[in-house]
Amino acid sequence: MNVISGISGFDLVQRARKVAAVAGKFADDVDRHGRFPAEAVAAMKAEGLLGIQVPVELGGIGASIAEVAETCSLISQECASSSMILAMHHIKLSSLIAHGRGDAWHEGFMRRVADEQLLLASATTEAGIGGNLRNSICSIEVDGDTCRLTKEASVISYGAHADAILITSRANKDAAPSDQVMTVFLNGQYTLEKTHDWDTLGMRGTCSEGFLFKGEAPSRQIIPQPFAEIAAESMLAVCHLLWSGVWYGIAVNAVSRAQAFVRGAARANPGSVPPGALRVAEVAAKLHLVKASITASIQDYERVKADPAHAISIAFLVDMNSLKVTSSEMVIEIVDQAMIVCGIAGYKNGTPFSLGRHLRDAHSSRVMISNDRILANSANMLLVHKLDTSLLG
Amino acid sequence: MKQDIREILAKLGGLPVSVDTISDSADLYTAGLSSFASVQLMLGLEDKFDIEIPDHLLNRRSFASIDAIAETVSAVRAGQEAA
Ligand SMILES: Cc1cc2nc3c(=O)[nH]c(=O)nc-3n(C[C@H](O)[C@H](O)[C@H](O)COP(=O)(O)OP(=O)(O)OC[C@H]3O[C@@H](n4cnc5c(N)ncnc54)[C@H](O)[C@@H]3O)c2cc1C
Numbered sequence: 001m002n003v004i005s006g007i008s009g010f011d012l013v014q015r016a017r018k019v020a021a022v023a024g025k026f027a028d029d030v031d032r033h034g035r036f037p038a039e040a041v042a043a044m045k046a047e048g049l050l051g052i053q054v055p056v057e058l059g060g061i062g063a064s065i066a067e068v069a070e071t072c073s074l075i076s077q078e079c080a081s082s083s084m085i086l087a088m089h090h091i092k093l094s095s096l097i098a099h100g101r102g103d104a105w106h107e108g109f110m111r112r113v114a115d116e117q118l119l120l121a122s123a124t125t126e127a128g129i130g131g132n133l134r135n136s137i138c139s140i141e142v143d144g145d146t147c148r149l150t151k152e153a154s155v156i157s158y159g160a161h162a163d164a165i166l167i168t169s170r171a172n173k174d175a176a177p178s179d180q181v182m183t184v185f186l187n188g189q190y191t192l193e194k195t196h197d198w199d200t201l202g203m204r205g206t207c208s209e210g211f212l213f214k215g216e217a218p219s220r221q222i223i224p225q226p227f228a229e230i231a232a233e234s235m236l237a238v239c240h241l242l243w244s245g246v247w248y249g250i251a252v253n254a255v256s257r258a259q260a261f262v263r264g265a266a267r268a269n270p271g272s273v274p275p276g277a278l279r280v281a282e283v284a285a286k287l288h289l290v291k292a293s294i295t296a297s298i299q300d301y302e303r304v305k306a307d308p309a310h311a312i313s314i315a316f317l318v319d320m321n322s323l324k325v326t327s328s329e330m331v332i333e334i335v336d337q338a339m340i341v342c343g344i345a346g347y348k349n350g351t352p353f354s355l356g357r358h359l360r361d362a363h364s365s366r367v368m369i370s371n372d373r374i375l376a377n378s379a380n381m382l383l384v385h386k387l388d389t390s391l392l393g
Numbered sequence: 394m395k396q397d398i399r400e401i402l403a404k405l406g407g408l409p410v411s412v413d414t415i416s417d418s419a420d421l422y423t424a425g426l427s428s429f430a431s432v433q434l435m436l437g438l439e440d441k442f443d444i445e446i447p448d449h450l451l452n453r454r455s456f457a458s459i460d461a462i463a464e465t466v467s468a469v470r471a472g473q474e475a476a
Pocket of ligand 1: 370
């Protein structure tokens with residue numbers, strides 16, 4: 001756990017564990033009723049987890065993406081929906097930190113996120129566009145000091161519970177679909193008219209309902225950099241890293257349950273190796289692959305970020321896409337195999353070995369920006385990018 | 394060279410406006426160059442100028458304007474001649 005020990009006076013792991021305990025207590029209820037995990041989010045706010053990434057000068061503790069990913073993974077082991085909410089909040093925050101520095105309004109807003117533990121939501125998905133977040137139909141209207149936006153946002157996780165929504169649109173009414181900006185709208189500056197329910201297989205607690213968004217705010221709340229840069233330089237990578245952290249948490253908890261099941265069987269029958277043990281070994285190897293792939297990608301990200309002269313290359317984007325596709329495919333496979341180990345005890349709800357929620361939550365990973373869409377994007381980039389053939393890079 | 398770049402851009406850039414209306418220094422992403430089209434543009438440039446763009450130049454900045462593309466192509470050519 002040495003990645004996290006660097007933050008003095010703020011025991012992130014201990015705080016994350018406290019939040020995880022609360023999240024775990026309500027996880028089944030949140031899942032059953034498809035409700036917002038209010039208790040877990042209140043605990044996150046109480047422990048200050050919504051502001052950890054904010055730079056120290058602006059009132060946070062300047063936590064790295066590695067530290068945020070570890071926090072997400074710890075909470076995900078108890079409740080993946082709660083963890084995904086924290087991850088999505090920090091993805092939005094990372095864009096602000098990477099692109100809002102030096103801008104008075106956005107710096108003030110980051111300070112408020114840390115001080116008041118504001119929860120940020122994201123509205124990139126648009127009716128008629130789906131997961132192609134680098135295109136918008138709607139456009140923002142800038143009228144002097146005021147901007148106005150109407151968007152058919154078909155998925156906004158915890159939209160009804162957020163303190164602010166970061167929303168993409170075309171930069172003006174004449175802009176090309178890919179010429180986009182992202183704007184911060186504070187709760188009170190927008191109305192949400194619900195258009196789609198969120199009654200899903202898994203990740204039921206993210207409450208990712210669809211809304212007709214209508215907002216009006218001071219135009220200085222538009223992030224100055226084009227969204228194309230935000231997406232390429234920080235958001236895509238951070239998305240794939242933090243999502244993978246959440247999915248890893250689901251997988252590692254499933255493997256722990258399978259292991260506990262087999263250990264119980266071994267103890268009940270000393271002198272023999274239970275049949276499930278081999279499968280646990282097999283699934284542990286897959287888990288190791290996911291972990292290695294996430295930690296290597298985090299290191300890559302930190303390296304690229306530490307060198308401001310280094311422009312984000314196609315090689316980096318292909319690697320981050322590969323991480324998303326691999327970890328999402330693998331988490332489903334891992335939970336599925338863990339369920340075979342636990343047998344009926346895994347299939348049933350309400351046992352210490354239940355894996356139904358894990359499996360359903362894991363299945364969100366491939367559709368959360370469709371893997372086919374991501375592969376198509378990599379396929380295009382691989383037409384020009386030559387793979388690095390060295391082992392150590 | 395810029396004329397050649399303009400021709401490739403017109404063919405592969407998928408821009409919603411005519412390339413003639415875009416100045417050499419204008420931001421192509423603002424003009425509507427998508428990430429998909431930017432890769433197609435890179436392929437077109439490699440073919441036209443018989444170059445292989447090395448990985449460290451395969452980034453958004455290298456293709457952000459007609460000027461930037463010209464610089465990128467020149468840098469690659471200079472590198473290939475030196476090699
Ligand atoms: C748990 C969860 C939380 C979410 N939270 C948010 C949120 O807070 N804010 C937000 O904005 N969005 C959110 N989303 C939505 C997400 O970002 C994607 O937009 C959404 O999952 C894509 O939906 P889609 O499958 O309808 O669309 P599409 O991406 O259009 O995919 C539909 C189908 O078409 C195929 N397809 C389409 N285009 C291509 C292509 N070019 N290449 C290959 N295949 C293609 C896909 O394979 C897929 O089968 C969330 C999603 C989930 C699962």
